[in-house]
Amino acid sequence: MxxxxxxxxxxxxxxxxxxxxxxxxxxxxxxxxxxxxxxxxxxxxxxxxxxxxxxxxxxxxxxxxxxxxxxxxxxxxxxxxxxxxxxxxxxxxxxxxxxxxxxxxxxxxxxxxxxxxxxxxxxxxxxxxxxxxxSAGGLMAKELIKVNENWSVTGCMEEMRAQAENVTRVHAIYVVDNKGKLKGRLSLKDLITAPSNANIADVYIENVDYVDVHTSAEEVARVMQKYDLEAIPVVDEIGRLVGRITVDDIIDFIRDEADKDYQMAAGISEDVDADDSIWELTRARLPWLVLALFGGFIAVTVAGQFESAMVNYGFLFFFMPLIAAMAGNVGVQSSAIIVQSIAKGTLTGSVWKRLLKEVGLNVLNGIILSIILFLGAHFILGRDYIVAFTVSTALISVIIIASLIGTFVPIMLNRYKIDPALATGPFITTSNDIFGLLIFFTIAKYMLGF
Amino acid sequence: MxxxxxxxxxxxxxxxxxxxxxxxxxxxxxxxxxxxxxxxxxxxxxxxxxxxxxxxxxxxxxxxxxxxxxxxxxxxxxxxxxxxxxxxxxxxxxxxxxxxxxxxxxxxxxxxxxxxxxxxxxxxxxxxxxxxxxSAGGLMAKELIKVNENWSVTGCMEEMRAQAENVTRVHAIYVVDNKGKLKGRLSLKDLITAPSNANIADVYIENVDYVDVHTSAEEVARVMQKYDLEAIPVVDEIGRLVGRITVDDIIDFIRDEADKDYQMAAGISEDVDADDSIWELTRARLPWLVLALFGGFIAVTVAGQFESAMVNYGFLFFFMPLIAAMAGNVGVQSSAIIVQSIAKGTLTGSVWKRLLKEVGLNVLNGIILSIILFLGAHFILGRDYIVAFTVSTALISVIIIASLIGTFVPIMLNRYKIDPALATGPFITTSNDIFGLLIFFTIAKYMLGF
CATH class of the missing domain: 1.25.60.10 (MgtE N-terminal domain-like)
Structure with missing residues (x-):
């Protein structure tokens, strides 16, 4: 094996x-x-x-x-x-x-x-x-086994022997009427266990899941997963059976979608593999880096606005990478959970309730992290109370704002039919860097007065 | 529908x-x-x-x-x-x-x-x-249809009618010998198209893929995907047929694995959903944030070591978030590509060749980004040539080092049987923040002299 x-x-x-x-x-x-x-x-x-x-x-x-x-x-x-x-x-x-x-x-x-x-x-x-x-039409194959509802089980077995030659795997036998319209299905098991003098019309299952040629691939994947289908028939605009989609096509689709979200979160814009050429890899990676670089310019400018603090509170600048990193990490966590829930189709209910929950969660996380930062800044890094208190207050504010941005942006993107996965990765980390620094210095300015 | x-x-x-x-x-x-x-x-x-x-x-x-x-x-x-x-x-x-x-x-x-x-x-x-x-034993079900190699096709049809009652979906009929050992398989299609006076021994397919009860779930998924199987029989230590695994179990497994990698990249350590309780969400998110916070302390300390630069080159500190962000983004891109290639099983060949390729790619990206940074720092932010040149040189060095870390770490983790996905997300961004700043200030110190 x-x-x-x-x-x-x-x-x-x-x-x-x-x-x-x-x-x-x-x-x-x-x-x-x-x-x-x-x-x-x-x-x-x-x-x-x-x-x-x-x-x-x-x-x-x-x-x-x-x-x-x-x-x-x-x-x-x-x-x-x-x-x-x-x-x-x-x-x-x-x-x-x-x-x-x-x-x-x-x-x-x-x-x-x-x-x-x-x-x-x-x-x-x-x-x-x-x-x-x-679309379902683009995914389907023409190879399938269909029988007429008016046939007998014995006649059907004969016909199937002929049709089965062209079909690698028989998932189901589809039953159609004289006009070719999909009426129902029959499993091979049903056919084998049916009395041989029965007619197809007596034994087929009417309740059959199907999609039409224009159904999106995403919807096909959702339906097949939800109902645990190994194959689904595809009908045209007037209900005639025109093809079938099998589960292996859907596995590929599910994997590709998961890969795409993952790559988006990592700031890679095309489906690349470690073995692709340097040129292909550059094309997939450079655009996000350029975007992040421009975000970096803005962050430099923001920090520059608070240059006056450098005389008395220069060490505040040492905290910039810490604040930016925390803002980025919190933002990515928040958006990743939303993106994944959207992908699974489990995201329901009001946006406001969700934002409120996220605030609650991050107030909790923020308090714990701020206490650690306060203790660390005071006892390990040796800064006085007021400074330690300032950076801790800034941290909790940054965490809450970053989580709100991380939650809100993918929900809005999705509402306007833009792939919410865009909101993970460099996009959210870069914008949270900028907002984080702005909040940090504004709070520090107010509390320390410079 | x-x-x-x-x-x-x-x-x-x-x-x-x-x-x-x-x-x-x-x-x-x-x-x-x-x-x-x-x-x-x-x-x-x-x-x-x-x-x-x-x-x-x-x-x-x-x-x-x-x-x-x-x-x-x-x-x-x-x-x-x-x-x-x-x-x-x-x-x-x-x-x-x-x-x-x-x-x-x-x-x-x-x-x-x-x-x-x-x-x-x-x-x-x-x-x-x-x-x-x-393991395969943990994934398998006992429900399956098996027939003895010594039976006739007609007798087999009879027997199947009885067995089929307990089996929701018949993927294949497994053929065993008198001792219960797996000998081969038979599709329903084969059975239907076989002459009714034939014996099972004449018509079954000997070449059958199987796994044993101790095969890992990951390996089962790999084999089933590779050979496009809808079900696979499971045998015990002495080759007796004891169960079968169907493709829907594998779809769930593939999705869970993809979700896990994605969540790991986003700094979430347990399988959580937006609808889980605040407590569950905190438990999944807080550990990574604490890790990132400790990484932040180190970054603060690193920046503090270069305090002497603040008098004449204070604006260098404004560039810290930009350098840290670029190091983080490049690192995550590199590690994500490696992690995904490992997951797909397409990562082969020598580590050195791969590191060399990554350096080549990032020299290319780094040159382009450094030129943009040089032009931006000089013409937009108004810094003089030598300063713009310094930050650009630091940027390209940081990019190359970050990509090497991002490539090397997941390959090494995988070699020592640790989930390489650990190397994406907060872990890599935090360590690259620290290394990035260290390189940045060291190069600046050498070039500008402070």
């Missing part, structure tokens, strides 16, 4: 490719699971990977291509002829085939279509290409 | 509960999907929710209980008698039943077990309780 690629094995494969020893290569890779071969290809050069893809059967390579990283896939495809790409497409489910074809250049797309022998498959791909990528 | 709970509907339900109008309540809730009822219960008080749970059929409430939030579930269970809890347990799959029973107090556990009528179910639960929660 455990599959580990050893360095020695990779070297052996590379050696066999160099020698063009196809027979040996096939004996090593032929029986291997496509996901394992994909892992091996990840470690080979582009030319070596292309060599393997051209060597293996297109039934297998179609699956391998769907496993490898998108960037690598595009590079491999560039090395194949339109005929070879068409052979791969022929073996893929319509949803995967559509993803691949959509990413080809216009000319190549035409060439590939000309080489597709299975006209029905080609028509399905053309149909799927019309839908938005992030 | 769309299900929206209106405020009016909730009020109606609350009113019916107050009136104890069971008939009306049943007519509203009786046909509703358990996931929808769970959503409704979320909006009721504990007493109201308990009333509904006691009213509805245990076949339905068992599923509702598994949908609602764990805290709410525990509170509802506290209001049920051992007999009522046993009725719920009786209706649950063994994996869910085990989760519920494991969380009961020792006395209550005994009482519930005494009330379980289905002795086989009880034995299965006792067996599952032995396994670690985060």
């Amino acid at each position: 455990q599959f580990e690629i050893s360095k020695a094995f990779i070297e052996k494969i590379e050696h066999l490719i160099e020698e063009q020893n196809n027979q040996e290569l096939l004996s090593h890779l032929g029986d291997m699971h496509h996901a394992d071969i994909a892992e091996i290809l990840d470690q080979l050069t582009l030319d070596e990977a292309t060599y393997v893809i051209k060597l293996l059967d297109s039934e297998k390579t179609a699956e391998i291509l769907m496993e490898i990283d998108q960037d690598d896939r595009e590079r491999v495809l560039e090395n194949l002829t339109p005929k070879e790409i068409a052979d791969e497409i022929e073996e893929m489910d319509t949803d995967d085939a559509t993803d691949i074809i959509s990413n080809l250049s216009v000319e190549l797309k035409d060439e590939v279509f000309k080489n597709l022998k299975d006209r029905e498959h080609a028509q399905h791909i053309v149909e799927l290409m019309r839908y938005d990528e992030d | 769309q299900f929206e709970i209106s405020k009016a509907f909730i009020e109606k339900i609350e009113h019916l509960i107050e009136e104890q109008n069971n008939q009306e309540l049943l007519s509203h809730l009786g046909d509703m999907h358990h996931a929808d009822i769970a959503e409704i219960l979320d909006q009721l008080t504990l007493d109201e929710a308990t009333y509904v749970i006691k009213l509805l059929d245990s076949e339905k409430t068992a599923e509702i209980l598994m949908e609602i939030d764990q805290d709410d579930r525990e509170r509802v269970l506290e209001n049920l008698t051992p007999k009522e809890i046993a009725d719920e347990i009786e209706e649950m799959d063994t994996d869910d039943a085990t989760d519920i029973i494991s969380n009961l107090s020792v006395e209550l556990k005994d009482e519930v077990f005494k009330n379980l009528k289905d002795r086989e179910h009880a034995q299965h639960i006792v067996e599952l309780m032995r396994y670690d929660e985060d």
Whole structure:
């Protein structure tokens, strides 16, 4: 069961490719699971990977291509002829085939279509290409098993044997009427346990969850998770069954969304991986850093406004990083909890109640932290009472304001249909730095008088 | 398909509960999907929710209980008698039943077990309780369909009709030998399309992925995702089939892991939700803030060491928040990319190569940001060339060091089997604040001489 690629094995494969020893290569890779071969290809050069893809059967390579990283896939495809790409497409489910074809250049797309022998498959791909990528139509595949409500169970079993050839996994059998409208579903289990002289109309389950082609991918994921569905049928504008979405597509979607929120919180604006090129990584990271730098300019200016304090209260400036860091940390905590609750769909109730709760929570945290700061500033750093009291008072004020900003901003962004995850990461830390310093120095000025 | 709970509907339900109008309540809730009822219960008080749970059929409430939030579930269970809890347990799959029973107090556990009528179910639960929660044994359910390799296809169909009663969803039929050892699998599709006079031994697929009871949950998730499995059989130490894990358990696991990393990056140490109590939220947030505060003390001390600069170069202190913020942001970006690559399992190759790449990337980012800072400090903030040059030089040094720390720390934590996500969030920003300021002032001292 455990599959580990050893360095020695990779070297052996590379050696066999160099020698063009196809027979040996096939004996090593032929029986291997496509996901394992994909892992091996990840470690080979582009030319070596292309060599393997051209060597293996297109039934297998179609699956391998769907496993490898998108960037690598595009590079491999560039090395194949339109005929070879068409052979791969022929073996893929319509949803995967559509993803691949959509990413080809216009000319190549035409060439590939000309080489597709299975006209029905080609028509399905053309149909799927019309839908938005992030809609149910864009996620669905045409491969499904449907039976007519007027058939008998025995007739249905016959028909299914034929249809099942094209469907990798049978999640459910969908029942349609003579016009192709979705009426209900039937599990294989129901079919097996039904008396053989029954009619489909007697045994199918009418209460079937479905989405329509324009339902957003997010909503599809929510519905499938909520009702624990492994597949969901998709209907068109007039209720006709046109496709189905399976749970593995949804797992990918859930992971991508979680990754996106995480990266946003870390100040990375594109989906990047440690193995991407320096150029791609820079493009994802630099914009947030530039934003943070401009925020830093403002912070410098704010601090500069209180230059007069430097003569008698210079040590106040030593506290700036502490105040800024606490403001940033509190703000990110607050916004992260809101962002995650929005993502899970558990955020309900009034904004005011939520802000009030956040204030309550941070008054509690703020008092504890301010007492620690007071004791630390007085006994460890040796500042007198009034100064220790000043920075402690400033800290609790900064914590409360920072938490309010952290709570309020994502709720408002979400209300105006902007991704609330924007409010985590550099955006919130930078603005809280600025507000934090402003509050800190204003309170200090008032209390110490400078 | 769309299900929206209106405020009016909730009020109606609350009113019916107050009136104890069971008939009306049943007519509203009786046909509703358990996931929808769970959503409704979320909006009721504990007493109201308990009333509904006691009213509805245990076949339905068992599923509702598994949908609602764990805290709410525990509170509802506290209001049920051992007999009522046993009725719920009786209706649950063994994996869910085990989760519920494991969380009961020792006395209550005994009482519930005494009330379980289905002795086989009880034995299965006792067996599952032995396994670690985060192992395949802890995730698996006993409900599965298995057939003996020596049976005929027709006999198998008969047997399955009986077994299928206990299994909600049939993902695969597992084939075992006379000793109960896992030999292979069979899909329902294969069974349907097989000639009826065939034997199981002729048609089953030998190449079956499996895990053993001690495999970690993480590894189970990795294998199921990699090979796109909807269910995986679990075997014991001597290869006997003892359970199966389905994809919905894995989806929950993947989400929890992603949430955990995200919360760690945001400085939240427990799985909390915006709706949790202030006490729970404080416990999850305060520890990181205290850590950051102590880091802040060190930063104050570091800045204090350079007090002598205040006479002639006081404005250097204005730049502290900018330097600290940039160090923090760069550090979090670097560590987040590493943490995510580790989570995806795509992080391979030598540490040195990766550090070198990170340096290359950040020299590029650093040069661009330093030029912006130089121009900004000179032309906008009006500082002379030498000062602008000093802060720019400090910035690029800080960026490179911060990125190295952000890359190195999670790789090292992971190597020593500590969760690398620890290295994101407050931990990395706080330490980078300190290092950033130290580097900044040291470079300034050397260049400006104070």
